[in-house]
Amino acid sequence: MPTRIVIVDHDADRQRTLAAALRRGGHETVAAHSASEAFDRWSAERPDVMLVEADLPEVDGFALATRIRAQETPGTHLPILLLTDVGDTEHKVRALRAGADDLQVRPIHAAELSARIRSLLARYAPREAPKQATTEGQVHAYYGAKGGVGTTTLAINAAIALHRGMRRKVVLLDANLQFGDHRVFLDLGLDRRSIVDVVTSSSIDEDIIRSIVVHHDSGIDLLLAPPSPESAELVSSEQHHLAQVIAALRRMYDYVVVDVDSQLDDTSLDVVGAADALFVVMTADLSCLKNVRLVLETMKQLDASVDKVQLVLNRSNAFTGINVKTAESALRRRIDFQILNDYRTAISAMNSGSPFNAARSESPLSRAVLEMMRTVDRAEHPAQAVPRLVPLRA
Ligand SMILES: Nc1ncnc2c1ncn2[C@@H]1O[C@H](COP(=O)(O)OP(=O)(O)OP(=O)(O)O)[C@@H](O)[C@H]1O
Ligand SMILES: [Mg+2]
Numbered sequence: 272m273p274t275r276i277v278i279v280d281h282d283a284d285r286q287r288t289l290a291a292a293l294r295r296g297g298h299e300t301v302a303a304h305s306a307s308e309a310f311d312r313w314s315a316e317r318p319d320v321m322l323v324e325a326d327l328p329e330v331d332g333f334a335l336a337t338r339i340r341a342q343e344t345p346g347t348h349l350p351i352l353l354l355t356d357v358g359d360t361e362h363k364v365r366a367l368r369a370g371a372d373d374l375q376v377r378p379i380h381a382a383e384l385s386a387r388i389r390s391l392l393a394r395y396a397p398r399e400a401p402k403q404a405t406t407e408g409q410v411h412a413y414y415g416a417k418g419g420v421g422t423t424t425l426a427i428n429a430a431i432a433l434h435r436g437m438r439r440k441v442v443l444l445d446a447n448l449q450f451g452d453h454r455v456f457l458d459l460g461l462d463r464r465s466i467v468d469v470v471t472s473s474s475i476d477e478d479i480i481r482s483i484v485v486h487h488d489s490g491i492d493l494l495l496a497p498p499s500p501e502s503a504e505l506v507s508s509e510q511h512h513l514a515q516v517i518a519a520l521r522r523m524y525d526y527v528v529v530d531v532d533s534q535l536d537d538t539s540l541d542v543v544g545a546a547d548a549l550f551v552v553m554t555a556d557l558s559c560l561k562n563v564r565l566v567l568e569t570m571k572q573l574d575a576s577v578d579k580v581q582l583v584l585n586r587s588n589a590f591t592g593i594n595v596k597t598a599e600s601a602l603r604r605r606i607d608f609q610i611l612n613d614y615r616t617a618i619s620a621m622n623s624g625s626p627f628n629a630a631r632s633e634s635p636l637s638r639a640v641l642e643m644m645r646t647v648d649r650a651e652h653p654a655q656a657v658p659r660l661v662p663l664r665a
Pocket of ligand 2: 424
């Protein structure tokens with residue numbers, strides 16, 4: 272997996288030049304323009320390294336390093352490299368006292384910077400444990416109580432949050448076989464390979480899947496829906512193709528996030544059956560309430576565990592005339608998660624092909640999705656829970 276580096280600099284030109292050089296070296300980069308933005312990025316995304324301009328306005332790079340050190344979980348260490356124009360001893364001592372690991376004096380040479388990053392990474396070994404072959408990943412299925420409630424939006428961003436916030440190895444499967452739209456949401460062309468290539472290969476196994484998944488810039492892998500509605504027929508419900516694919520994926524990833532078609536047909540029921548958690552996405556309106564009741568009833572009839580249902584109220588603060596309490600009493604159960612209404616963030620992410628949990632991880636909408644995933648991940652991995660952080664103030 273590529274190293275993720277946060278570059279903190281208020282100077283946009285310097286920021287861009289450095290990001291381009293690091294990306295050429297195969298790293299992922301995340302931009303922050305102030306100490307408080309950097310702090311938010313750190314708490315939301317757990318990067319591998321942080322490069323910080325020492326002379327930031329308001330809270331400077333030294334103070335940022337000190338505050339990160341003060342809030343780090345014991346046993347973890349973010350390598351911090353301060354960048355400066357002033358290379359005197361006093362500056363170096365100040366940087367080390369502040370908690371930075373190294374100081375790089377400008378002009379910066381790509382090869383030297385790269386060597387310093389490598390040595391920091393070697394010193395503070397990466398925290399991500401490789402997936403054990405013996406443990407199976409969790410399957411999270413996202414099912415919309417009706418069309419257009421935000422199921423795809425939440426599935427994509429939740430997958431990214433699990434990877435960026437919790438450092439999990441994640442694959443996102445688009446199981447809307449006829450009209451899957453992850454290519455649109457993630458800015459990928461029709462030429463990318465899809466689940467059809469997996470199920471039409473000689474056997475559905477890990478090697479084939481590895482050669483077909485698309486690695487997305489956000490760090491997650493994607494198994495895309497067929498490129499046309501006609502080719503969707505090749506994914507057969509009689510042969511339980513989706514269930515076979517999911518079984519293979521869960522051997523390879525910590526989380527398999529599946530965006531399920533809102534028709535409850537045989538194919539979707541296979542996914543629901545395989546899921547460890549079923550996130551039923553709804554909005555506060557009568558037709559969703561009716562459909563959620565039907566889903567809960569269907570689960571009972573299928574002898575599937577109703578306990579695995581997680582009700583997610585999307586656009587929770589949008590005015591519909593039905594509030595959370597009313598919805599809960601109509602359903603006679605609690606709503607597990609609420610995701611706020613922020614159409615501007617959601618639609619601009621969709622139109623630009625950059626999901627908000629990757630491109631705008633500090634936005635309230637991204638944070639709501641991240642919090643939901645933290646709660647779920649904490650329940651599954653209680654020993655490794657990531658603590659909440661106190662925000663940085665100037
Ligand atoms: N929390 C939110 N706040 C505001 N707008 C949102 C939110 N979540 C999703 N949206 C918007 O709702 C619209 C539908 O989203 P999306 O395509 O994810 O829904 P869907 O349930 O997957 O739809 P479909 O049934 O077509 O598959 C999009 O314009 C999206 O930007
Ligand atoms: Mg959808």
